[in-house]
Amino acid sequence: MRFMFLIHASPESAPTPELMAAMHALAAQEVTAGRMIYDGGLAPAASAKQLRLKSGKFVTLDGPFAETKEVIGGFAIFELPDMAAAEESARRFLELHRQHAPAWEGVCEIRQVAGSQVELIRSGG
Secondary structure, eight states, X not given: OEEEEEEEEOTTOOOOXXXXXXXXXXXXXXXXXXXXXXXXXXXXXXXXEEEEEETTEEEEEESXXXXXXXXXXXXXXXXXXXXXXXXXXXXXXXHHHHHHOTTOOEEEEEEEOOOOHHHHHHTTO
């Protein structure tokens, strides 16, 4: 089963160098173990755009977005046996934050990936 982890935090909460080093070490372990498929941090919301479809018309908004109380700061995709394993993996990741950035507050949202059209197309199915 594939799971996507989405890391939500306030726009101001940048990781410390110590936290970054700990996250890179954990990521290396997860990749080596064959559990982490892909990950990435996201550029600040100030450089983002939103394309909205509203009343049949497209509207483009440039970041930063005034109403934003939290942003998605990063993501990872894992291959894990079940939701319990995904929750344990997310707990290990958030533990790094508790150890290396005690003031950090945020959320690791865990979502099962329902399927992939890309994989289906690549396999010729």
